[in-house]
Amino acid sequence: MSRDDDIYVVGCGMHPFGRDESVTGMDMAVRAVREALADAGVAWEDIGYAAGGSDVSGKPDTLVGRLGLTGVPFVNVQNGCATGASTVLAVANALRAGEASLGLAVGFDKHERGAFHVSAARYGLPDWYAETGMMLTTQFFALKTQRYLHEYGIPERALAMVAARAFRNGSRHPLAWRRKELTEEEILLSAEVSPPLTQYMFCSPGQGAAALVLARGDRAFDFCERPVKLASLAFRTRRFGSFEVFSPWLPPGPHRSPSVDAAEAVFRGAGLRPADVQVAQLQDTDSGSELIHLAETGLCGHGEQEELLAAGDTDPTGRIPVNTDGGCLAGGEPVGASGLRQFHEVVRQLQGRAPGVQVPGGPQVGFTHVYGAPGISACAVLTV
């Protein structure tokens, strides 16, 4: 039975990811919010607490000018790739503390084409680091993947298998950006970006928005036939000895990622094990990241990934379906919206109404994971 201070997702909405020059980041956010409200069958006036996140597309709280000037407390979050999870955390904690019984989390972004712009000063780094061409997220993902493949003897083909599955899932998802299936061969032979990663093994900065309506346990079942319980949510920053993006130096290994800490904490909080997960979202800014995150979150052992992928275990019909909507690889990465896209997909899967390929058999345990600069990770366990 639900407890009053359990938190549930009772509505979700999303603006399709991709490229659409006719809309702004905030236009997309408004649409996602309205969809989420309609999905929950509530009005904006019913929302007692809100949090929003965007990396580059404006101050989220200004959305009240378009949604309605109700006086609602609205917290802005800017937390890199963990922005979406941080908005959920802020709202869930407020509801749990009794500030309101209904809350809203929204994330949106619209990025320029091409690699992200970086500022050394913003990361507390000296100018030479960027001027000499070492401050690129793509390099980091390549360097981490290169070392990982070497340490665990994983062939580069496994990277293509990750991307091929992402585009296969994306091709069947109405909200995804990249809807064209690609073969492993096409992925391996696409332009080299930073070896071992090729063009089609990377996601692109994109645009999109997603929103969730959250409710306390004492109200959740009033709004929604099948509310999805936020069983646990954990957010961690890096500790000493992790291998992070934008690191001019590293201590000698072994390196422990904040993803490991966040995943351990979230499963402990939910009272579940990684083996219980029936549908998962993993941060896949690139194929290598997903490969590594599979093991860092405990969904498989280090070095087991190729076998898992080859057996189809991460396909929608497999043992641990991963990124059933195509993830960042097929959706692109609007930073503020990406984490909430993960929630949107897992919630819909657990409710049996996936927009794309539905995981068969009525999955009951879902998992989300984000990882970002400079060493942050957030994981959630969702259950029905």
Added chain:
Amino acid sequence: MTTRLIDDGLFDGADPPRLVGARCSGCGTVVFPRQDSCPKCSDGTMSAHPLPVRGRVWSWTLQAFPPKPPYRPPADGYRPYHVGYVDLGDVLVEARLEMSRPEVRIGLPVRLTTVPAYQDEDGTDVLTFAFRPDQGEQR
């Protein structure tokens, strides 16, 4: 042609220059570039610590597309370049790797060198640190 080092604080002032990090008196952690507090413990004080000039490639990749600013290309324009982490024992340092694709591999013995990064407006060549294959080691 006049040259200068990209940031004097990275080097020890010797010729040829060596990289200088900092070492914590409390826990022995070595960082690069130097900083005045230890990222691991709060007990020690940090003091300048010259780094070995020889190490091994720990990981590598290629920068196959021209980075956006604030990257500054060399005077003769951007060309793809290798970067990687070099294992110097107490610390892994991220650096440009001056070597060809057939040469580059994890475990390759390398030694410190400098390479032109970009040119100042007055034509001064600005040098940054890099590692190249250590021929001595291979012989």
